[in-house]
Amino acid sequence: MTSPTPQVVPTTAYQSEIYLAGLSGTTPALPTDLTRLEALAEQKLDSGPFWYVAGGAGTGATMRANRAAMDTWRIVPRMLREATQRRLATTVLGTELPAPVLLAPVGVQSIVHPDGELAVARAAAELGVPIVLSTASSYTIEEVAEASGAGPRWYQLYWPTEDEVTISLLGRARAAGYTTLVVTLDTWTLGYRPHDLDQSYLPFIRGVGTAIPFSDPAFRAKLAAAPEDDLMAAVGRWLPMFTGTALRWDRLPLLREHWDGPIVLKGVQHPEDARRAIEAGMDGIVVSNHGGRQVDGAVAALDTLPGIVAAVDGRAAVLFDSGVRTGADVFKALALGADAVLLARPYVYGLALAGQDGVRHVLRSLLTELDVTLGLAGYADVAELTPDALVYGRP
Template identity: 70%
Template structure:
């Protein structure tokens, strides 16, 4: 690991001695508040909002609050490491950047900036199908950083195969297939501001540059953008797939395949039976089903249902180092983080993403050590108490 993450705290303190503050807050709650001031109201509403009443977003945080860490002493935790092996890749920490589409609504530098920040820390950025830059552009920005691709599974198989071929060719190794967003949920904030990024022409770089998609259009997108947008929306939304279609993805992808959006142990078992390599226990950050369980509540029963047959990743509501420890202790191999670094992108582009991630990793490293653990592999149910 090029960088000792806990050292980021010292770096900030030492700068503080000279009177220099960090570029913006290191506190996740204040980060969400301050992002409101640097983003347009529509973009902030889109990123920060959730489905319906927002109850699932609240449940995500409440689920973390119900578990507490139990620190252990005199464990010689000075020499410790946050490193982890996730689906065959050795990572400096069990943290990935969740797939987040349409980053151009947050900052003009968008996905390439995020890709550079992630690569500098050695963390995988999971590139969204709904990105504002093409697969090839973001791949180039990733340099030698790990490359994972997220698929929104279109209803047309030629388009799906073409996108997967492009992602493979661009060096993406791991495929994350999002299952919970086959249509967008009831999102009152966006409805009230008549804001859907796709309909504004955002997040279409991959389909608009895709030969199989272009072949479906009567006129080139350059000549009739509204029809191209509607055609993509009709391929992308409103079509749920079924378990028996998963072999199609296996035929078109060589590396590990991970299903994102699993909340029920029976679905986790089906993913194992279907020969998948991993799942992400996720409720999409509370953006899809209102009134759902907190995602962390879903983790223990799923972890015991699948055992070590496939890798279990987790997201929705992860904000602090302690949250990461809790998810790992309850059976996750790694976590995905969404909104926090998106707010960092809004604040300061690439530097902002890096500041948020370094803060989170420093917090993780320090909390790991202060609870008496020398590596993330030592975390288990005995590290926690439910209250």
């Protein structure tokens, strides 16, 4: 299924709107430097929700590596090239994108704002940017689809250990118009996250982020009492079903049997795993270390991207996430071979600070910066980007 053509094309219009609004004394409600949002979110949120979003595994070394890699790759602007009009639009796995950006799957968004995934879906649909809905959503598959309207949407699976539940979730997502399945591989058990541990904070054990399984008929059929009547029993049934059991390559045929659209494996960090994914008939991969939330001291996601792109060699879509904060970061990932980039923490901070308006602001800022950066670097189309647009050096 091909998603509807996006109605809003990102341009420098947002930049112009901001400057013109200044004539009447109006300035943006949120910073346009998206790296400043985290500190503002920390001031607003309780420490449990904030660190659940902002924290990483162990000492945070992988998170720091992600950002250091972004700083180490440097853009080399080219001069006297026609780039007055830019084209950011692309198509990835049958989904038409106004720019090569998607909203990454982030669970339990209601811990930062009561509207959670609904606000994010509405903001994304306004701009034609796809959301990737997490299995750990605070709202159901169907509720988020309704909020998305005609907007493009993909579904991310935390793979249950019981096949009947998996099949039911996949069927619901397809029926609700989700076109691509994203299977997260690197979170089959929770990473060692000191900020969460020190506060004994895990939303799922409180029944938060469980709207999708708790509304699922196959899951509910396994309960002695409905989740509304016995929340802790439902939580106790769900937690071991989606965490604690390692995933295996030999289980992939189940997904292909019950999902007739593209399938993407998220969390690939080694070229050999990328090759195996293609051999298994997968349509794409996401190069990701889960934003540094799973393995402390792991390789930066951006540093693994070139080798994985070479291993894939055009046989599948390659997407990228982990460490993306700015339009310039998106430019760098695209230049290193990514077909599209997933944005995560910045839009969650925007949600925390201003709900739907905050998510819209983050997206418009990011896309505007990407557009301006593309043009000033001497490129008229994101399809023109290659590693020649960058050099590798000291940050």
